[in-house]
Amino acid sequence: MSEAGGVRRLKAGSSPHIAASLTARGIMAWVLAALAPSLLWALWNMGTPALLVAAGSLTGAVGTEFAWNAIAKKRHTLGDLTAVLTGVLLAMTLPPYTPWWMAFAGGVVAIGLGKMLFGGLGWNLFNPALVGRAMIVISWAGVLALQPNGGWFRTLGMEGVGELDAVSGATPLGLAAADRAAAGGYGFQTSSLYGDLLFRNLSGSIGEISAALLIAGGLVLVAVRIIDWRIPAGYVGTMAVLSAAFGGDPVFHMLAGGLMIGAFYMATDYVSSPMSPNARLLFGVGCGVFNALGRFFGSMPEATTFAILFMNGLAPMLDRAFVPRTYGWVSRSE
Amino acid sequence: MNLAYVRFRGGVHPPEHKEATEGRVVVRAPVPERIVVPMSQHLGAPNEPVVAKGDRVRRGEVVGSVEAMVSAPVHSPVDGQVAGVVEVPLAPGLRSRAVEIVPDAEQDLDSFVTLERSEDVKAVVRAAGIVGMGGAAFPSAVKLQPPQDMRISTVILNGCECEPFLTADHRLMLEQPERVVRGGRLIRDAVGASRVVIGVEDNKMDAVEALRAVAGDDVEVAALPTRYPQGAEKQLIWTLLGKEVPKGKLPAATGALVHNVGTAAAVADAVDRGKPLIERIVTVTGAVARPGNYLTLLGTPVSALIEAAGGLVEPVGRVVSGGPMTGFALGVLDVPVTKGTSGITVLRADQVPPEVYGDQPCIRCGRCAEACPIFLRPYAIGIFATGGDWSRAEEAHVLDCIECGCCAYACPTSRPLVQLLRRAKQAAMLKGAKQ
Numbered sequence: 111m112s113e114a115g116g117v118r119r120l121k122a123g124s125s126p127h128i129a130a131s132l133t134a135r136g137i138m139a140w141v142l143a144a145l146a147p148s149l150l151w152a153l154w155n156m157g158t159p160a161l162l163v164a165a166g167s168l169t170g171a172v173g174t175e176f177a178w179n180a181i182a183k184k185r186h187t188l189g190d191l192t193a194v195l196t197g198v199l200l201a202m203t204l205p206p207y208t209p210w211w212m213a214f215a216g217g218v219v220a221i222g223l224g225k226m227l228f229g230g231l232g233w234n235l236f237n238p239a240l241v242g243r244a245m246i247v248i249s250w251a252g253v254l255a256l257q258p259n260g261g262w263f264r265t266l267g268m269e270g271v272g273e274l275d276a277v278s279g280a281t282p283l284g285l286a287a288a289d290r291a292a293a294g295g296y297g298f299q300t301s302s303l304y305g306d307l308l309f310r311n312l313s314g315s316i317g318e319i320s321a322a323l324l325i326a327g328g329l330v331l332v333a334v335r336i337i338d339w340r341i342p343a344g345y346v347g348t349m350a351v352l353s354a355a356f357g358g359d360p361v362f363h364m365l366a367g368g369l370m371i372g373a374f375y376m377a378t379d380y381v382s383s384p385m386s387p388n389a390r391l392l393f394g395v396g397c398g399v400f401n402a403l404g405r406f407f408g409s410m411p412e413a414t415t416f417a418i419l420f421m422n423g424l425a426p427m428l429d430r431a432f433v434p435r436t437y438g439w440v441s442r443s444e
Numbered sequence: 445m446n447l448a449y450v451r452f453r454g455g456v457h458p459p460e461h462k463e464a465t466e467g468r469v470v471v472r473a474p475v476p477e478r479i480v481v482p483m484s485q486h487l488g489a490p491n492e493p494v495v496a497k498g499d500r501v502r503r504g505e506v507v508g509s510v511e512a513m514v515s516a517p518v519h520s521p522v523d524g525q526v527a528g529v530v531e532v533p534l535a536p537g538l539r540s541r542a543v544e545i546v547p548d549a550e551q552d553l554d555s556f557v558t559l560e561r562s563e564d565v566k567a568v569v570r571a572a573g574i575v576g577m578g579g580a581a582f583p584s585a586v587k588l589q590p591p592q593d594m595r596i597s598t599v600i601l602n603g604c605e606c607e608p609f610l611t612a613d614h615r616l617m618l619e620q621p622e623r624v625v626r627g628g629r630l631i632r633d634a635v636g637a638s639r640v641v642i643g644v645e646d647n648k649m650d651a652v653e654a655l656r657a658v659a660g661d662d663v664e665v666a667a668l669p670t671r672y673p674q675g676a677e678k679q680l681i682w683t684l685l686g687k688e689v690p691k692g693k694l695p696a697a698t699g700a701l702v703h704n705v706g707t708a709a710a711v712a713d714a715v716d717r718g719k720p721l722i723e724r725i726v727t728v729t730g731a732v733a734r735p736g737n738y739l740t741l742l743g744t745p746v747s748a749l750i751e752a753a754g755g756l757v758e759p760v761g762r763v764v765s766g767g768p769m770t771g772f773a774l775g776v777l778d779v780p781v782t783k784g785t786s787g788i789t790v791l792r793a794d795q796v797p798p799e800v801y802g803d804q805p806c807i808r809c810g811r812c813a814e815a816c817p818i819f820l821r822p823y824a825i826g827i828f829a830t831g832g833d834w835s836r837a838e839e840a841h842v843l844d845c846i847e848c849g850c851c852a853y854a855c856p857t858s859r860p861l862v863q864l865l866r867r868a869k870q871a872a873m874l875k876g877a878k879q
Contacts, residue, residue: 121773121775122537122773125769126849127795128795132856134807134856137856230805380809385808385809385813434813434819436819437817438691438693439691440688
């Protein structure tokens with residue numbers, strides 16, 4: 111701006127001259143805030159081991175994004191908080207006894223392979239946190255399947271199946287699956303676990319500690335329209351229906367495992383999910399179908415991870431199949 | 445008033461910022477030292493000056509006209525002497541020939557040279573130089589002659605004023621509702637319609653009441669949900685009639701004809717008082733010392749109008765002719781107020797979104813598509829436009845874009861979406877023209 115010869119020159123620019131206050135950084139901050147109660151509750155209950163996992167995962171994710179941009183001489187992008195969110199989400203999908211270096215490696219792979227290699231924010235086909243988790247699951251399957259008995263963990267008072275602990279794990283879902291395989295039915299009342307799963311489940315991943323806190327955070331995100339209700343509704347609804355159809359306890363299957371964190375925080379990732387409303391609903395339903403199939407008929411206890419990753423791969427096609435009608439493009443009989 | 449209270453799909457609701465001026469009674473802006481009357485204040489063929497340097501002109505006298513169908517003559521808003529024919533910049537960045545007039549020291553702003561009397565409303569509207577005063581500036585007389593095969597059943601008066609900051613229409617409806625209603629009736633009768641509906645956003649219920657008080661039984665006043673761009677023709681027709689304007693057709697295809705409330709008041713003035721369009725209400729608001737609504741002589745330089753409003757309050761971000769969603773940022777302030785100038789919005793530096801360097805990433809959040817009142821996919825078209833893929837942009841119906849700016853407003857990574865869509869539209873139209 112200058113005043114030369116009495117003519118004031120101003121900066122021009124194209125309309126609109128104002129913008130909504132919600133930025134990408136603001137969106138990520140909302141999601142982090144929604145996750146915070148679960149994470150803090152987990153750290154309070156699980157202590158140092160969980161903290162080490164979170165620290166490892168965050169360092170791996172944030173450090174990789176920083177290093178990538180520095181080496182590629184690109185503008186630094188940590189300020190958008192997406193790498194922080196990836197680190198937190200990855201940590202929450204890992205059990206608290208995961209070695210810190212494993213969580214770190216997961217973070218590196220999540221950002222490096224899952225995001226930056228595709229072109230950075232906005233270009234990745236798959237949810238980066240789940241890419242990191244998938245790598246850990248595939249590389250160190252045995253470690254994750256192990257579930258130390260005792261110490262900071264309770265095993266939900268089911269020592270009766272203790273001999274299975276070392277191989278298939280004592281997560282509620284593991285127990286349910288193993289028990290069903292052995293006896294052709296549940297050896298325990300799934301409903302007896304509702305309270306634990308809702309408020310203080312200490313036998314799963316860090317983020318599975320409280321389904322209630324996850325749901326509350328997720329509903330807040332829906333209410334403030336950060337995430338679209340169609341994805342979690344389609345996902346959780348389908349899981350409930352199919353669980354019942356496959357002979358399971360739908361409430362138990364909605365609360366157990368990574369379903370809530372997957373439905374509210376992973377499947378709703380903007381970049382790797384579809385954009386049009388109908389495609390989003392179908393995307394959620396698809397996640398639910400593959401999650402249920404994996405849980406009831408699969409051999410790995412990672413149904414949520416691979417259900418979402420599989421649907422991530424289909425998301426671009428869903429977007430192409432469900433193009434919204436343009437205003438005025440109606441067949442008129444009048 | 446059996447009108448459905450429904451909302452069109454899409455749109456955004458920016459902070460309204462109307463409190464600064466909505467309570468300000470319209471006052472007259474001072475007569476400036478020089479008046480510059482552009483020959484092109486409307487869409488369509490520019491006028492030819494019919495006066496020359498040294499001529500005396502009187503308030504209301506024609507100073508520019510042309511025979512073309514899509515045009516509107518321009519009149520002198522003052523008694524004065526023609527200083528010459530000059531070239532001036534206009535708000536949209538174009539230039540126009542203009543007649544420069546030095547006003548006499550003594551002005552009688554209550555009188556003017558009246559228009560020739562006529563029973564034909566369309567002829568009076570044309571002679572008065574009336575154009576769409578909501579901003580589009582399309583010659584109103586042309587709109588009053590819809591194609592033969594289209595029957596107009598409903599005249600809609602647009603009192604939405606959905607742009608943030610602007611309150612000129614609000615004050616007009618509040619202070620002179622009878623002129624608005626009278627204009628609506630005149631337009632209704634001129635096109636043989638049976639119904640007049642005035643649509644007003646529900647953030648101006650006082651205006652709704654004022655209009656209802658004078659409307660009588662034959663004019664409906666509808667309070668509509670406050671949401672930008674409710675005042676866009678297609679959205680307004682949808683909200684009031686539940687009809688979509690079919691692609692490639694005129695809004696008249698739905699049986700509706702939309703005129704701005706300011707235009708209606710100007711029609712009433714032309715018919716009842718023989719008054720040509722020589723002044724209009726302009727909201728001057730934002731970062732100025734005395735925000736308000738000013739009855740402004742057309743051709744008043746924006747700089748003089750800002751001075752009348754007490755001057756700029758630094759630091760200034762942008763001076764916008766019109767509202768912040770669709771207005772034009774002015775590079776210089778010696779631009780004249782024209783028939784389509786609804787307001788001057790001065791934005792503080794911190795109100796203007798940061799200038800974006802390089803290509804901002806699309807995070808695929810879908811907010812642009814959710815905000816698009818035409819149900820386009822701005823994210824996709826934006827990416828096609830970035831890559832110069834004009835045919836795919838066209839396949840994605842970019843030509844239907846109404847350039848309301850909702851997509852760019854809503855984008856959390858500040859992608860210049862509507863700008864990319866405009867570029868794609870131009871390229872697609874250019875391609876069409878070559879074929």
